[in-house]
Amino acid sequence: VGFDIPNEVVLPPSQQTYLCSGEAQGIVRQFLEQYFLIFDSESRQPLLQAYHENAMFSMTSNYAYGQNAKNSSWLNWYNTDNRNLLRVQDRDRRHKLLRQGQLSVVSFLSEMPGSKHDIHSFTVDLQLFTPQMLLLTVTGMFRELRSGHKTAPIRYFLRTLVIVPAGSGFCIANEQLYVTNATEEQAKNAFKTPIAEPTPTSTPTPAQITSTTSAATVTVPP
Amino acid sequence: MSISKSKIDQACRVAEEFTKLYYESTDKRRHLISRLYLDTGILTWNGNGLTGNERIQKFYIELPSSDHTISTLDAQPIFDGAVNNQLSFLIQVSGTVKYQDKPPKSFQQSFVITAQGDKWKIVTDCFRLQEPLTSTDKN
Numbered sequence: 001v002g003f004d005i006p007n008e009v010v011l012p013p014s015q016q017t018y019l020c021s022g023e024a025q026g027i028v029r030q031f032l033e034q035y036f037l038i039f040d041s042e043s044r045q046p047l048l049q050a051y052h053e054n055a056m057f058s059m060t061s062n063y064a065y066g067q068n069a070k071n072s073s074w075l076n077w078y079n080t081d082n083r084n085l086l087r088v089q090d091r092d093r094r095h096k097l098l099r100q101g102q103l104s105v106v107s108f109l110s111e112m113p114g115s116k117h118d119i120h121s122f123t124v125d126l127q128l129f130t131p132q133m134l135l136l137t138v139t140g141m142f143r144e145l146r147s148g149h150k151t152a153p154i155r156y157f158l159r160t161l162v163i164v165p166a167g168s169g170f171c172i173a174n175e176q177l178y179v180t181n182a183t184e185e186q187a188k189n190a191f192k193t194p195i196a197e198p199t200p201t202s203t204p205t206p207a208q209i210t211s212t213t214s215a216a217t218v219t220v221p222p
Numbered sequence: 223m224s225i226s227k228s229k230i231d232q233a234c235r236v237a238e239e240f241t242k243l244y245y246e247s248t249d250k251r252r253h254l255i256s257r258l259y260l261d262t263g264i265l266t267w268n269g270n271g272l273t274g275n276e277r278i279q280k281f282y283i284e285l286p287s288s289d290h291t292i293s294t295l296d297a298q299p300i301f302d303g304a305v306n307n308q309l310s311f312l313i314q315v316s317g318t319v320k321y322q323d324k325p326p327k328s329f330q331q332s333f334v335i336t337a338q339g340d341k342w343k344i345v346t347d348c349f350r351l352q353e354p355l356t357s358t359d360k361n
Contacts, residue, residue, distance in 0.1 A: 009286045009322045015269030016355055054301065056225070060294040064328040064352055065318045084294040085234050094234055095227060098298060121355065125266045127346040128334075133304035137266075137332055137348045156352060160314055160332040164304050173301035176314040178294065178330055185354045 016122075021129040028126055028136060031163070031170065036117045040142075044110045051102035052164060052173045057109075058083040058098045061179045064156070072181045073144075073153030077113060105175070114145035120193040121186075134163040134170070141182050141190045154190050156182040229299045233311045237297030240335060240342060241315055245290040248282070255282050260336070260343045267349045278347075285321075290329075292317040300334065310336040310345065319351075328352035 019025055038046050051057075061078035063069070069076075082088070083097035099105050121141040128135035139158045147153075162174035182190060247255050256279035259265075265272045265281065272278050293316050300310040313333040318326040329352060334345040 009324050011286065011321065012267065012270050014351070014353075014356065018266045018269045018271045020264070020271065052301065054225075056298050056301070058296050058298060060296045060314065060316065062293045062316065065326050082294075083296050085238060085297060086292065086295050091231060095230060098230060100225070123269060123350060123355070125269065125348045125350075127264050127266055127271075127348055132306065135334060135346055137350075139330065139350050139352075158314070158316075158330040158332070158350065160312060160348070162300055162304050162312060164301060173304055174298050174312050176296050176298065176312060176332065178296075178314060178316055180316070180328070180352070183328070183352060183354075186352070189354045 016124070018125045018127070020126055024126055024129045024134065027134070027170070028124060031136075032119070032122070032124070032138065036119060039109070040114075040116050044106060044112075047109060048102050048106045050171055051105050052166065052171045053102055054100065055102050055105050055172055055175070056098060056100055057105040057175045057177070059177045059179065060084050064180045064183060067181055067183075073149055073155075075179070075181070077147065078179045081108070113147035115142045116145060117142040118191050118193075121190055132164065133173075134161075136161045136163060141186060143191070154182040154187045156180050156186060225299050233297040233299045236311060236335070236342060237295060237313045240313065240333075241292060241295055244333075244344075245292065249288055249290055252282050252287075253279075255279060258344050259347070260338065260345055263344050263347070265347045265349070268351055286324075287322055289320045290317055291319075291326075305336065308336055310334055 019028070035050060038044060059078065059081055061075050061082050062084065063072060063075060081097060083094065085094065088094055088097065099108050118141045123139045125137040126134065127137070137158065137160045139156070141154055141156055143152045144155055145152055158178040160176045161172055163170050164173045244258060247258060256275040259275040259278055261275055262273070263275050263278060265278045267281065272281050296314045298312045300312050313335065315331045317329060319329045320326045329350065331349045333347050335342045336345050
């Protein structure tokens, strides 16, 4: 005779996307497509227009559970600028690793290793959509390019973005980036869906969203 | 118009205190978790959205018991224009979580917290387990 309490561990099934407002879908999709098109291109300089003049950016990184420098790809590049407050106790260092202003942010992004993101692997959570801001969290996988590894590592990232209206479009005011290695199971699924290459004639345009999806469509969520 | 250094220090200090309290509450005093959220707080748990601290409380009560270990923590003051000048911080965490006797998994989480009177409250809480997307996700 047992007890009437299930001892099975059942977690709610996960969903790839959460959007607090259906109206925001177009804005979010366009923003992500444009941002990562430029981020994965030869020059990240055009991202200047995707950031607010007082934008803030910081990065953290560590090995995922069960991974280390020996059994997975090195994360050394990311560790140099890792603003992990659990480890970085020095006040000045905490300030220095919080990049402020669009020039400082984009100059850092430009130094990051080359990348190719798998947009089909993205999860998207849009939690706030008000006339003042969008709060967007994105996770996904990217292949790291030209970084000296024998085989291009597959990384996993999380970005949290505070996006504010600017002129006829939007720009990023706050960003936090976390980078780790994809797990084996994740890496198996990466880059399975072919990504449409951008048409060769088009040069990447600034990620700032144009007036066609402007504040006219922005509403306060119920 | 750059943000004052003391505000950055405050963001870091509050994030350290907040995460300690948050994960202790999630793991050991779950029945009190709703008190950490605004009445209108929002939780998205692996893409499942819940609005309001009562619904969030109910969700946590039904979730298998957990044991979180934090590996990284980061915090920034949020741009004033985005939050009507109300003091708010953006916090990002990574770590491992064990549900009952299942093997640990990596997770990442981000929060917006804001000052309400003399208390810090969660405006938004976004939780993601680091795992492959399942085929049912692709809808």
